Structures are given as structure tokens and as C-alpha cells.
Amino acid sequence: MIQLDAKIPKGPLADKWTRYKSSVDLVAPNNKRKLEIIVVGTGLAGASAAASLAELGYKVKAFTFHDSPRRAHSIAAQGGINAAKNYQNDGDSVYRLFYDTVKGGDYRSRESNVHRLAEVSVNIIDQCVAQGVPFAREYGGTLANRSFGGVQVSRTFYARGQTGQQLLIGAYQALSRQVSLGNVEMYNRHEMLDVVKVDGKARGIIARNLVSGKLERFAAHCVVLGTGGYGNVYYLSTNAMNCNVSAAWRAVKRGALMANPCFCQIHPTCIPVSGTYQSKLTLMSESLRNDGRVWVPKKMEDVESIRQGKKKPTDIAEQDRDYYLERKYPAFGNLVPRDVASRAAKEVCDEGRGVNKTGLAVYLDFKDAIMRYGKAEAHANGMDYNDSVLVRKLGTKVVEAKYGNLFEIYEKITGDNPYVTPMRIYPAIHYTMGGLWVDYNLETTIPGLFAIGEANFSDHGANRLGASALMQGLADGYFVLPYTIGHFLSKDIRTPSFSTDLEEFRTAEDEVRNRLSSLLNIKGDRSVESFHRELGLLLWDYCGMSRNAEGLKKGRQLLKNLKEEYYKNVFVPGEMEEFNPELEKAARVADFFELGELMMVDALHRNESCGGHFREEYQTEEGEALRDDENYAYVSAWEWRDEEEPIEHKEPLVFENVELKTRSYK
Amino acid sequence: MKLKLKIWRQKNSDTKGGFHNYTVEATPEMSFLEMLDVLNQQLIEDKEEPVAFEHDCREGICGTCSMVINGQPHGPMALTTTCQLHMRHYKDGDTIVIEPFRANAFPVIKDLVVDRESFDRIIQAGGFVSVSTGQAPDGNSILIEQDVAREAFDAASCIGCGACVAACPNASAMLFTSAKATHLGYLPQGKVEQAKRVRRMVAQMDKEGFGNCSNTYACEAECPKGISVEYIAKMNRDYFSAMVGSED
Numbered sequence: 001m002i003q004l005d006a007k008i009p010k011g012p013l014a015d016k017w018t019r020y021k022s023s024v025d026l027v028a029p030n031n032k033r034k035l036e037i038i039v040v041g042t043g044l045a046g047a048s049a050a051a052s053l054a055e056l057g058y059k060v061k062a063f064t065f066h067d068s069p070r071r072a073h074s075i076a077a078q079g080g081i082n083a084a085k086n087y088q089n090d091g092d093s094v095y096r097l098f099y100d101t102v103k104g105g106d107y108r109s110r111e112s113n114v115h116r117l118a119e120v121s122v123n124i125i126d127q128c129v130a131q132g133v134p135f136a137r138e139y140g141g142t143l144a145n146r147s148f149g150g151v152q153v154s155r156t157f158y159a160r161g162q163t164g165q166q167l168l169i170g171a172y173q174a175l176s177r178q179v180s181l182g183n184v185e186m187y188n189r190h191e192m193l194d195v196v197k198v199d200g201k202a203r204g205i206i207a208r209n210l211v212s213g214k215l216e217r218f219a220a221h222c223v224v225l226g227t228g229g230y231g232n233v234y235y236l237s238t239n240a241m242n243c244n245v246s247a248a249w250r251a252v253k254r255g256a257l258m259a260n261p262c263f264c265q266i267h268p269t270c271i272p273v274s275g276t277y278q279s280k281l282t283l284m285s286e287s288l289r290n291d292g293r294v295w296v297p298k299k300m301e302d303v304e305s306i307r308q309g310k311k312k313p314t315d316i317a318e319q320d321r322d323y324y325l326e327r328k329y330p331a332f333g334n335l336v337p338r339d340v341a342s343r344a345a346k347e348v349c350d351e352g353r354g355v356n357k358t359g360l361a362v363y364l365d366f367k368d369a370i371m372r373y374g375k376a377e378a379h380a381n382g383m384d385y386n387d388s389v390l391v392r393k394l395g396t397k398v399v400e401a402k403y404g405n406l407f408e409i410y411e412k413i414t415g416d417n418p419y420v421t422p423m424r425i426y427p428a429i430h431y432t433m434g435g436l437w438v439d440y441n442l443e444t445t446i447p448g449l450f451a452i453g454e455a456n457f458s459d460h461g462a463n464r465l466g467a468s469a470l471m472q473g474l475a476d477g478y479f480v481l482p483y484t485i486g487h488f489l490s491k492d493i494r495t496p497s498f499s500t501d502l503e504e505f506r507t508a509e510d511e512v513r514n515r516l517s518s519l520l521n522i523k524g525d526r527s528v529e530s531f532h533r534e535l536g537l538l539l540w541d542y543c544g545m546s547r548n549a550e551g552l553k554k555g556r557q558l559l560k561n562l563k564e565e566y567y568k569n570v571f572v573p574g575e576m577e578e579f580n581p582e583l584e585k586a587a588r589v590a591d592f593f594e595l596g597e598l599m600m601v602d603a604l605h606r607n608e609s610c611g612g613h614f615r616e617e618y619q620t621e622e623g624e625a626l627r628d629d630e631n632y633a634y635v636s637a638w639e640w641r642d643e644e645e646p647i648e649h650k651e652p653l654v655f656e657n658v659e660l661k662t663r664s665y666k
Numbered sequence: 667m668k669l670k671l672k673i674w675r676q677k678n679s680d681t682k683g684g685f686h687n688y689t690v691e692a693t694p695e696m697s698f699l700e701m702l703d704v705l706n707q708q709l710i711e712d713k714e715e716p717v718a719f720e721h722d723c724r725e726g727i728c729g730t731c732s733m734v735i736n737g738q739p740h741g742p743m744a745l746t747t748t749c750q751l752h753m754r755h756y757k758d759g760d761t762i763v764i765e766p767f768r769a770n771a772f773p774v775i776k777d778l779v780v781d782r783e784s785f786d787r788i789i790q791a792g793g794f795v796s797v798s799t800g801q802a803p804d805g806n807s808i809l810i811e812q813d814v815a816r817e818a819f820d821a822a823s824c825i826g827c828g829a830c831v832a833a834c835p836n837a838s839a840m841l842f843t844s845a846k847a848t849h850l851g852y853l854p855q856g857k858v859e860q861a862k863r864v865r866r867m868v869a870q871m872d873k874e875g876f877g878n879c880s881n882t883y884a885c886e887a888e889c890p891k892g893i894s895v896e897y898i899a900k901m902n903r904d905y906f907s908a909m910v911g912s913e914d
Contacts, residue, residue, distance in 0.1 A: 055798040067781070067783070068783065068785065068786050073728070076725050131797060132795045132855050134815050138812065141810050141811055142806050159819060162727065169822065172789070177796060180790040188786070240723040241721055242722050277700050277703065279700050408745075412746060529707060529710075573710060578678065579718060579779065
């Protein structure tokens with residue numbers, strides 16, 4: 001029986017991390033040189049961890065399946081990164097960031113971890129500035145901020161709409177520096193396919209060299225997974241095409257626990273699906289909701305005319321528009337958190353008021369922002385602010401400076417000009433709050449196996465606030481793991497390096513080889529892609545934006561049937577020992593099947609609605625999520641057992657500092 | 667729309683490649699890569715090997731997608747990566763020739779996939795600020811003029827795709843290298859080690875077998891992020907003043 005111990009340090013919340021740091025066992029520099037660490041994944045979490053650990057003197061091996069560590073999906077994050085700097089003097093503080101995150105997560109995260117995250121958030125900005133990250137600046141040269149959903153302060157730092165790119169390149173450069181100093185051995189185009197345990201501890205991995213296709217063994221004193229989230233289980237998501245759950249799932253197969261897998265974030269502002277060939281969905285940053293107003297027509301006849309192309313959105317009179325977020329949530333308006341905004345969009349589309357052919361789209365309109373900014377510019381420059389043509393022109397320039405690249409992406413994909421006609425948007429899978437269960441040290445239930453960034457079940461509870469993923473990834477990598485890993489490694493200073501000739505490595509490699517060759521040998525008639533699409537649709541239908549018990553039971557059965565067909569009828573072309581992207585996909589989709597099933601099990605057992613998990617049976621009369629703190633204020637950490645039912649382990653969530661309230665943004 | 671495709675197929679770096687002809691049915695809303703997805707699904711259904719090509723974010727930011735389309739890296743649209751190119755720019759009956767990026771420093775791995783690790787090694791040579799985690803002063807302790815931050819950002823928006831190399835008749839990596847050197851050299855945090863940085867990055871660039879710059883500006887024209895050739899001039903200046911200074 002696995003005993004969950006979160007290892008939360010004693011003492012008052014605000015002192016826990018400081019006390020921990022002062023008392024955690026350290027490893028002396030001469031011993032660090034003898035200790036090896038494997039870091040899998042080189043996104044924000046992985047790259048920042050690999051660089052920081054190498055700077056400390058550990059010997060690091062870093063792995064990515066990409067052709068370069070600079071490609072990880074962190075790069076696509078647009079809007080920004082939160083930090084409790086209070087540079088705007090608007091009442092922000094570490095406590096407020098902590099509080100907003102716990103509340104935003106619908107009270108399903110661990111207080112101690114979230115507080116630590118808020119504490120180190122301020123160091124992240126400093127570190128990134130020092131690395132040369134070109135954050136936006138005010139006229140006076142100080143760092144600029146903007147607002148994001150679910151908060152009432154301005155604490156988001158940004159680099160145009162490419163914040164993730166700039167932060168990742170900062171971490172990549174730090175990593176490159178350590179590669180050049182010989183402290184990190186970098187393995188590009190290597191995909192981890194198993195964790196190797198020696199005497200119950202994680203001591204290595206099996207990876208496939210994606211160019212030669214050969215399996216390779218790597219040993220170390222411990223293993224860190226910074227391998228991202230599993231949103232691609234839905235096939236269509238805002239994740240990059242190659243994002244997958246396999247590294248984390250392989251850890252689960254070796255005994256790690258998967259926590260809250262049903263907590264998936266659906267981002268309200270993505271470009272809607274346009275056809276059945278569609279390969280991915282593109283996000284339009286949440287920052288757009290600072291200035292964009294979300295609406296659908298009030299009258300069904302207007303909806304019909306728009307769908308038939310008889311009317312344009314600009315033809316709909318002001319009094320005939322329903323700015324439903326402003327109407328329902330006057331306190332936060334268009335900046336309600338993601339889960340709330342997504343459900344509201346679904347609701348108006350379910351009512352039949354969706355504004356494209358499929359009925360699955362709402363408008364995000366910048367007309368008012370353009371006119372407002374234009375007027376201010378005209379005022380400031382002594383021009384005629386009643387000249388609407390001039391005002392529109394000036395306002396367009398301001399909006400372009402703020403969101404230009406996002407508007408460009410939108411126009412490239414849809415062919416519409418969002419400066420003139422409102423954007424059409426719809427919710428899409430974006431981020432997964434669930435992930436590997438970790439304790440305060442970020443260690444899984446397998447000793448020596450750590451999970452950081454989106455790969456762990458993290459600090460976001462049942463819903464993540466905007467601009468907090470970048471914060472968490474870098475917090476874990478730069479400022480948390482480098483301390484907490486000492487807790488494990490300090491006991492290993494006399495442990496010599498492990499040989500990859502050990503029986504454990506040989507067995508693990510054989511198992512991986514058998515798994516891959518059995519996929520190649522099915523030689524059926526359907527492509528991996530076709531199965532993945534069907535799996536994704538199934539999860540979207542039965543375990544998507546809203547769920548119910550009946551659907552989840554049915555969905556699970558359908559998923560099992562599909563999985564059975566997969567192992568009978570999938571066709572994987574090519575050979576094992578060559579560059580073979582289809583084989584890579586086949587192994588990942590196989591893992592997605594098991595994860596998908598666990599997500600449904602988790603969603604079915606959680607008889608409450610919270611954050612991204614909305615169970616239709618549990619809602620208020622007004623249709624808001626109805627949490628059940630008495631029975632479900634815990635983390636569900638699942639033990640996967642292949643053919644048998646998974647076992648649930650519970651970590652009760654103790655709230656000593658935050659009072660549990662109904663989350664209201666009205 | 668029905669399209670004729672001539673695609674470069676090459677089993678691996680040791681074998682010779684050649685063009686193969688395919689036809690595919692596409693719709694105007696599809697992206698270029700989705701059109702290739704459709705082709706690959708067709709090939710898999712026919713039990714043939716799909717065309718290997720690289721892609722990941724499909725949002726124009728990760729720099730993974732490459733390929734030369736009718737002679738142009740990332741295809742015909744300005745400031746657009748292959749993944750952001752849409753089929754509405756083509757018409758029924760068009761023939762499209764698709765090749766990998768070609769450069770000695772980018773060997774072909776398979777079909778349209780090339781090895782761009784030489785770019786990583788250029789960054790490893792000096793494309794960073796030598797600051798370790800924990801050593802940073804407060805973010806606002808050094809003020810940076812808005813214009814300087816903006817210029818640094820423009821240079822930093824390079825996605826490392828390698829289109830500049832593929833576009834250049836000499837397969838030079840000057841645009842890529844100078845963008846990184848300029849990004850860091852503009853900022854007070856990066857200025858300190860600029861001379862050493864430029865010297866080392868240029869040396870590595872030469873070692874990798876990239877060609878020299880002969881000012882054709884093809885790189886700027888094809889760059890999906892609009893990186894300016896001015897950075898090349900700027901890096902040349904930095905390089906000459908660095909070479910006058912001491913060696914390390």
C-alpha cells in the first residue's frame with residue numbers, strides 16, 4: 001500500500017520555504033561533481049532545471065525529442081508571466097498572488113506549494129532580465145505589466161505576444177552555456193521510453209535515438225521529468241503536435257501516481273475548428289480579453305442571417321448584442337478566469353447563438369478598444385477627437401502595437417482582418433492541471449524520480465490562471481528543484497555511478513523493444529492518426545467541457561473498444577531502427593489510450609464540479625460549478641494497474657490560511 | 667482543388683535522394699502541412715511510407731518546420747512559416763515542388779528533415795549572458811530605454827528555423843548569428859561580453875561550414891520573422907573591433 005506523504009514543512013505558511021531552505025541537507029561541491037542527474041525535456045522547466053543544476057556542479061544529461069532544446073512547446077506561450085513584484089503599486093503582494101492562485105484553482109491545490117511559487121515568482125523576473133530577456137518596458141525604462149484573467153491587479157510581465165519564446169530562449173541560452181562548459185551532455189532527438197529502477201529508486205532511462213532508431217541506456221543518480229502536459233490526448237488542442245504523455249505515463253507504469261488527471265484546462269479564446277482535416281487549434285492569448293469584448297447576438301434571426309452570410313457582425317446594432325460575460329459577471333467582466341469564460345461560451349452556443357456555420361463560435365470584438373485608444377491618442381496629440389476616421393486609425397495603431405502578432409496569426413489562419421471585423425473564437429483544450437503526483441520536494445512516489453512544470457500535478461488545483469504556467473515552469477526549474485533535489489542526493493554521496501549493464505537496464509530495454517515491435521507487427525489497416533482523432537473526439541464528447549456520470553461510463557466503454565481495435569488493426573509503416581515518426585506516434589497514442597481511460601475514471605469518481613472539471617449533476621440553479629468541500633477537498637492520486645481497476649490514493653488538502661468560499665466573479 | 671506534388675524523397679543521409687510525384691486533393695482552408703498530412707494518410711492507406719517532414723507548434727513560433735516550396739524556403743508568402751501557409755494561396759491544378767533546406771551544414775536526415783544542430787553549437791559558442799541562477803539584481807535596477815528593449819526584441823524574435831541559410835546562395839548563417847549577437851549586444855546585461863561573444867560565435871559559424879556573406883539579402887527576404895540584414899552590418903562592426911582587442 002502506498003502511503004502518501006506530502007512532506008510539507010512545519011511552521012507558519014509564510015516561513016515554510018525559508019525554514020526548509022535553511023534546514024535541507026546540502027551536497028558539498030566536491031560531491032556534486034560525482035553525482036549525475038538525468039533531465040528529460042528541455043522546455044521552461046527542464047531547461048531551467050538542467051542549467052541551474054549544472055551551475056551548481058552536478059553532472060547533467062539533458063534529453064529532448066526535438067532537434068534542438070529551443071523547440072519545446074513552452075515557446076508558444078503568448079501572454080506573459082506573473083510575478084508578485086507590485087511594481088504598479090496596485091496592492092499586489094506574495095500573499096495576494098498565493099491567494100488568487102488558490103482561489104483561481106478552485107481550492108484544489110496545496111497551500112504550501114502555491115505560497116512557495118508566489119515567493120519565488122519575484123526572483124524569476126530578475127533572473128530572466130539578467131539573461132537578456134527583452135521584456136516590454138515603460139517610457140521611463142522600467143518593466144511594463146498588464147492584467148490577466150481572474151485577478152484585480154496588474155502583475156503580468158510580457159514580451160509582446162511572444163513571452164514564452166523569449167523566456168524559453170533565455171533558459172535555452174543558460175543551458176547552452178552549461179553545454180559549452182561541459183557540465184551538461186545534451187541529447188537531441190532522443191525520446192525517453194522508460195524509467196529504470198534499481199532497488200526501487202529511479203536510476204536511469206531507456207531512450208530511443210530518433211535518427212538511428214536504436215534504443216540506448218542512460219544511468220544517473222536520479223531522474224527529473226519536465227516533459228509537459230497531456231492535452232494532446234484530445235487530439236485537437238493548442239499543444240504542439242508532438243506533445244505527449246509518454247514519459248510521465250511510463251513513470252506511472254513503473255509505480256508513480258497520476259494525480260487529478262481529469263483536471264484539464266479549456267482555453268476560452270482559440271480559433272474555431274474549420275474542417276475535419278484540422279491538425280491543431282491555435283490560441284489567441286488571454287491578454288486580448290483586456291481589450292476585446294466577448295459577445296453573441298441577442299436575437300436568433302440575427303444569428304441565422306450571420307450564418308447564411310446575409311449579415312456581418314458589424315451590422316448588428318449595439319442593443320442587439322449580448323455581451324454575456326459583462327452581463328453575468330460585472331465585477332470581472334471579460335476577464336473572468338478561463339474555466340468560467342469557456343463554460344459561458346459553451347452555454348450561449350448550446351442555446352443556438354454560435355456565430356459560425358458549425359454554431360461553435362462567439363465574437364471577440366476590438367471595436368470599442370480601438371475607438372477608446374484612438375480618442376486618447378487624438379487628445380494627447382491635440383487632434384480632432386470627434387473625427388471617427390482619424391480616431392479609428394490612431395486606435396488601430398495602438399492595438400497593433402499591443403497585439404499585432406496575434407492579429408497577424410489570426411488573419412493568416414482565417415483570412416479575416418480582426419481590426420475590421422470581430423474575431424471568432426471558441427474554447428479548446430490548452431493545459432493540463434493534472435499530472436504526476438509529487439510531494440513538497442517535487443518527488444514522485446518513486447524515490448529519485450522528480451517531476452517539474454506541467455508534468456506534475458502542480459500548483460494550479462482544478463484551474464490554472466493565465467500567465468501562471470510560465471511562472472511555475474521556471475519556479476520549479478530555477479529556484480525549487482535545485483534545493484529540493486539535495487534532499488534525495490545528499491543520501492547518495494557515497495553511491496558510485498550506475499552501470500547500464502545492470503540487469504534492470506537490460507530488462508527495461510527488452511521490454512521497450514518488445515512494445516515497439518509488437519506495434520510494428522500488427523500490420524492492420526488503419527493509421528495511427530485515425531485512431532488518435534477518434535480517441536480525441538471521444539474524450540471531448542464524454543470528458544470535455546462538461547461531463548456526466550452516464551456519459552463517462554459510456555465513454556469509458558467506447559474507449560476500451562477503440563483501444564482493442566487499435567491493437568488489432570493499427571498500421572505502423574517502416575522499421576524500428578530508422579527515423580520513423582509514425583512509430584513514435586504509435587507508441588504515444590498507445591499511452592494516450594490508458595491515460596484517457598484514467599481521466600474518465602477520475603472524472604466519474606469526483607462527484608462535484610470544480611475548475612475545469614464540470615459535472616452536469618453538480619451545479620447551482622444559475623449553472624455555476626458546485627463544489628463539495630466536505631467530501632472532495634483532496635488530491636486523487638491514481639495507481640494504474642493495467643487490466644485491473646486503478647486504485648485511488650487520497651491526499652487531503654488542508655487549508656489553514658485560506659477560507660474556502662464559493663468562487664464568485666460576479 | 668487537385669494539386670501535383672514533386673517531393674524530395676531520401677531514405678537517410680547515406681543514400682541518394684530524388685523527386686517523386688504525387689497528387690493530392692486539398693481545400694483552401696487547409697494549412698500547407700495539413701495538405702501534407704492528407705497526402706501521408708493516403709500513403710499510409712496504400713501501405714507506403716509517408717513523407718518525413720518536421721513540424722511541431724504549427725503556430726509559426728517553434729521554428730521546427732522547414733522545407734523549400736517552389737524554390738522558396740517556407741513558400742511564397744512573406745513573413746510566413748510553412749506551418750502558417752494556407753492552401754487558399756494555391757489553385758486547382760498547381761504543381762508544387764517541395765525540397766529540404768539545402769546546406770552543407772544542414773545534412774539531410776530523411777526526406778525533408780535536416781539536421782540543424784550546427785545552430786545549437788553556434789549558440790553554445792557564446793550566444794548567452796554568463797549569469798548563473800540566483801545572481802540577478804532586481805529587474806528594475808537597470809533601466810532600459812523602451813526603444814532599446816524594442817530593438818533587442820526585434821532581433822530576439824528569430825526562431826532559429828534556418829530559412830536564411832537555405833535562401834543564401836553561399837549557405838551563410840550570418841543572419842541567424844548576427845540576430846543573436848545583436849539581441850544580446852543591445853542590452854546592458856549582454857554588452858559586457860559582446861566582444862568575446864561575437865568572436866567565438868563567428869569562429870564556430872566558420873567551423874560548421876557555413877558560407878560567407880556576399881550581401882545578396884536573400885536571407886532577409888525569406889526570413890519568416892523579418893529579421894533585418896542591418897544586424898549583419900552591426901555584427902561585422904562588433905567583430906572587427908573585437909579582433910582589434912585581445913584574443914581569449
